[in-house]
Amino acid sequence: RFIACPKLARTVRRCLLGKASRHPQPVLLECGPGPGILTRTLLNAGVKVVALESNSAFLPNLQSLENSLDGQLKVIYGDFFKLDPLRMGTVKPPALCSDKLFETMGVAAVPWRADVPVKMFGILSQKKERNMLWRLLLSMYECSSMYRYGRVELNVFISEKEYKILTAKPGETKAYQALTVLSQVGYEIQLLHMEPWSSFVTNLKTGGLSIPKCMWLPNDHLCLVRLTPQQNLFTRGLNPTNSATFIFMVKQCLAKPKSRITDRLNSWSLDNGKLLTELEIPTNAETRSLYPEDYRRLFEALQNSNMLTETWFHDEAIESLRQIN
Template sequence: MSRNYFDSTFLPPLREVIRSNNLSSRNSYGQHFLLDINLIRRIVKNAGNLVGETVIEIGPGPGGLTRGLLEVAEKVIVIERDHRFSNALQQLAIKSNGRLEVIIGDATQIFLKEVISSNRTAKIVSNLPYNAGTKILIHWLRDLSRINSMTLMFQKEVAERITARSGNKSYGRLSILSQWLCHTQKLFNVPASAFVPAPKVISSLITLKPRTSKIFPAKFSALEAVTRATFGQRRKMLKSSLKTLIECPEIILHDTEIDTTMRAEQISIEKYCAIARNYAKIHSTDLN
């Protein structure tokens, strides 16, 4: 099977696609487009070997990153919430010889098992919309069974929250949920000038590779609830922040050998999972 499935050099420039389809970014969707083919190919390269793979992209917009993915992947599935981009993406699908599938819909409402055949997994490569990236990631973390890897662009601040370790000021709920289920790594920063329109912040590309098994046992819903409570009041001691969730948090903290005066960012993933297990025992009927 040839490595060169698709040659994007024969396509009209992305700026021309945007102009001819009367497209523009919308702040309400957190849209910032990647048009630099060299940067696009760097992102694709950092996603690993995509030859023969099914790749999913969220928020393709006019299809800049999509073009780079089609150059190497066997199949690309794009999910775009903004119907204005449908025509441009369908035009690209026609030129892909059936290797691009376009889905117009909300990625947070679409389950990957609905778009990937039962015997396949996919790699996700996306420049995620700024205002929905965190929500989309948590949606995927709930079921990683069809995901081989994720290479994602976030605002730098969000990327640091995903990859931060305990004790770091960026460490939080997103760090714990992501690292509990995945190996995470920050790859490189991307300046605001690389996007159209330019955002007010730096962006970062990161990878998340699902672990073969959870590093510590816990229910997702329980761990999510515990971390939401503690980091929702991160300046408070655990014995205070957990009272919004547990009537007598001192008992659970004592059982897990955690100092009740510690604060949220001081607690390891292992200890959070222990708290979540004890919380689940008490509130099993409230958790799925």
């Protein structure tokens, strides 16, 4: 999918740029610009754009636009959603490596607590939407791939269903998941705009809209969502080194959302009977009723007590993350 409507392009531009600021805007990485409708709208607003396009049919038009400007636009043949492929060996376009991409963009790494170094805009493929959200999230917690360069801000169109999952509250049946907890701990999540599916053009040969159905959550729109990594994510006990254990703990707890948190901890030999009481978490609470911050506090308490490294739990977490990747 890509944007072909000038009105929608202007709406997205307003969402991406927000209020005027005295500070210079970071580079905007536009993924899958297609015919360049949004690209031109951003350029007309004075934005420095790096256009990452994987469809060779759109490249001549974009490159012609690049040549007509004085460095404001850079066009790269590549696919953001194939950034840093997991398989070993030579990386062949449209796949690409983040270090090469950021070098080409002229963006250097900054400390995690610094300002956002790059803004990214894209539309997630519906077939791989969930997998991509997970992959981006894991990279963020590890500070790997593009997150080695700092808190890259994602501005992505995702399905309304996935947005509801990312922002679900404890106790919401089906919607409150491990992805919910980990996203709310890791990102500042902001809804910028909702647009009907019919506003987007697809590359499908049939010309169909390919609107995915969902029986248990509304899914009539694509939602433009800003995912900004939390500046204070790694200021307490959580860090990129032990994040695999935190992710594993949350996934295991919410694999059985109706189970009691104390039963889950006891099954791992992690609860000494006092921990939940000290954290003011009811011992009979179901895992689906804990808030994201509760999971973070629980993990940090376990980490500080050295209980995690004294059990098989730590090794299981590392192995689980290898399987996810």
